[in-house]
Amino acid sequence: MLILRPIAPADLDDLVGLAKMLDSMNLPSDRSFLEQRIQHSLRTFRGELRGEEPGLSVFVLEDLTSGRCVGSSMILHKHGVAGSPCYWLEVSNEERRSVELDRRFSHMRLRLCSSENGPSEIGGLILDPAYRGHAEKCGKALSIVRFAYISLHPERFERDVTAEMLSPFQASGKNLLWEAFGGRFTGLTYREADRLSAHDKRFIADLFPRDPVYATLFPEAVQRAIGKTGENAMAALRILEEVGFQYLNQVDPFDGGPYYGAARDAISSVAERRELVLPSSIRRREARYEGPLALLSGEGGVGFRATVVPLDEEGAPIVSEECRTALGVKGGDRVSITPLP
Numbered sequence: 001m002l003i004l005r006p007i008a009p010a011d012l013d014d015l016v017g018l019a020k021m022l023d024s025m026n027l028p029s030d031r032s033f034l035e036q037r038i039q040h041s042l043r044t045f046r047g048e049l050r051g052e053e054p055g056l057s058v059f060v061l062e063d064l065t066s067g068r069c070v071g072s073s074m075i076l077h078k079h080g081v082a083g084s085p086c087y088w089l090e091v092s093n094e095e096r097r098s099v100e101l102d103r104r105f106s107h108m109r110l111r112l113c114s115s116e117n118g119p120s121e122i123g124g125l126i127l128d129p130a131y132r133g134h135a136e137k138c139g140k141a142l143s144i145v146r147f148a149y150i151s152l153h154p155e156r157f158e159r160d161v162t163a164e165m166l167s168p169f170q171a172s173g174k175n176l177l178w179e180a181f182g183g184r185f186t187g188l189t190y191r192e193a194d195r196l197s198a199h200d201k202r203f204i205a206d207l208f209p210r211d212p213v214y215a216t217l218f219p220e221a222v223q224r225a226i227g228k229t230g231e232n233a234m235a236a237l238r239i240l241e242e243v244g245f246q247y248l249n250q251v252d253p254f255d256g257g258p259y260y261g262a263a264r265d266a267i268s269s270v271a272e273r274r275e276l277v278l279p280s281s282i283r284r285r286e287a288r289y290e291g292p293l294a295l296l297s298g299e300g301g302v303g304f305r306a307t308v309v310p311l312d313e314e315g316a317p318i319v320s321e322e323c324r325t326a327l328g329v330k331g332g333d334r335v336s337i338t339p340l341p
Contacts, residue, residue, distance in 0.1 A: 001065070002136050003326050004145045004295075004306040006045050007038050007058040007072070014069035015060070018126045028198060044077070045303070054078040055156060058124070059145050061131075061138060064326060070128040073142040075150065077157055080118020087114045087204045088250040088259060091227060092212075108215040108223065110181075112208050112253060119160035119261065122146050125236050135289040136308040140340045143239045145306050147269035148297050148338040152304075154264065161264050163245060165229040165237050167257035177256035180222045185209060193254055204253060226256040233257075242341035243268045273338045280331030282321050298335040300328035308340065 007015065012035055019029040028034075041058040043049055055077030060069040080086030089110045097104040122143075131138045150157050169175055178190040186193060186207045196203065215223050227247070229237050240260055244267050250259040264270060278298075289310055296317050297306035305327040309317045317337055329335055 001063075001322060001326055002070075002134075002138065002141075002307060003062050003064060004059050004141060004297075005062060005302075006304060007041050007060045007069075009038055009042070011060055011069045012038060015072060018069070018072050018128065021126055021128075028195060030195070030198075033198060041074075052081055054081055057146075057149060059142070059149075061127070061142055063131075070131050071138055071142045072124060072126050073146055074122070074124040075146050075157070076121045076123070078118060079121035079162070080115045082116045084201065085114040085116045085205075086118040086121075087112065087201060087208075087253050089113070089253050089256075091249045091251055094214075105216075108226065109212045110215055110226075110251075111212040112204070112210065113250075114205065118158070119162045120150070120158040120264070122161060122163045137289075137293055137340055139235060140239055141295060141306070141308050143236060144243075144269050144295050144338055144340055145297070147243065147267055148273055148295050148306060148336060149304065150264065150267075151270040151273040151338070152297070152299075152336060154270075157264060159264050160261055161267065162248065162259050162261040163240055164252055164259050165257050166233040167252070167255040168225055168228055168230040169255070175255040176222045176225045177218075178254055180218045181213070182208070182254055190254065197254070208253065227251050227258045228256070229258060239341060269338055269341070273336050275334055275336050276317075278319065278324070278329055278331055278333050278335050282319070282324070293340045295338040295340060296323065296327070296335055297338065298327050298329045298333060300330075300333055302328035305329075 015034050016029065016031050019034060037058060040056045044055040044057055049055060056074065058072065058074045061071035062069050090113050092109045094107045094109055096107065125142055127139050127142060175190045182193060186203060215226060244262045245260040246262065248259045248261045251257060292311045293308050294311055294317060295306050296309045296319060307323055307326060309319055309323060312318055324330060
């Protein structure tokens, strides 16, 4: 059986292993950094944050049979606060025409923007390749569990939610936009800049150009890569688009990966979550993971837990005794159902 739950200190080794598969700014393969992330997430779930420190909720997908965490996803409750703004490149087009030459051009422009009052951001989704294509839709579950939790505690999150999609990378680990743009203004490699920004982003404002930059000056291959999602992130993007996310005409200042977003309450997985009281009687029916599936979640005696369950012909969840035990819920408890797209 597979369950989704908040990350715990004992999950560090598994998280390090998962991070090596992704190695992004949200989930770098840095043991010390990941240990700090776990502690930050623990304090968030316990309500122990100090001052205006933004919350961080990290979820893991645990295979109860093996005892391993085989996937992870996260929510940064607020990306962009006083003293630590979020940065992005605004993408726009400028039309220019010469009547004398009878020529018209459309130029892509990139302008550095920042905010100290940013949105909530989801990210860090990674799944062990062995669990792709699993009957319990592990990738969708890792994505949707974030929205189920947001819907359960909307007051903890911003009114807008964004997601940064990874852009295409070269086999060497280099990025086309960084080589043509960011690297020329900072003198850093992509990897150096990515790691530094996880701790301190001030160099972005200090060294990046303040005026708009015309992407027309970049090689055509670089221009084509701006705002494109890498092949490895396409499945995650399709899930987000299904629940209402749209391209924001914004890209990451480093790799040019696109930002997608939606109003929190307009996300279908937030709006369509429904609560019900778990019946005392257990339905003796085999749970086949065919047809419509949903995420069953609850905050019982063991805290927040979720798992994928099938729905019957009337849309009611089929909840086994094993499932109740794993989630720490019993008859009479309130649970939530969030449809999987």
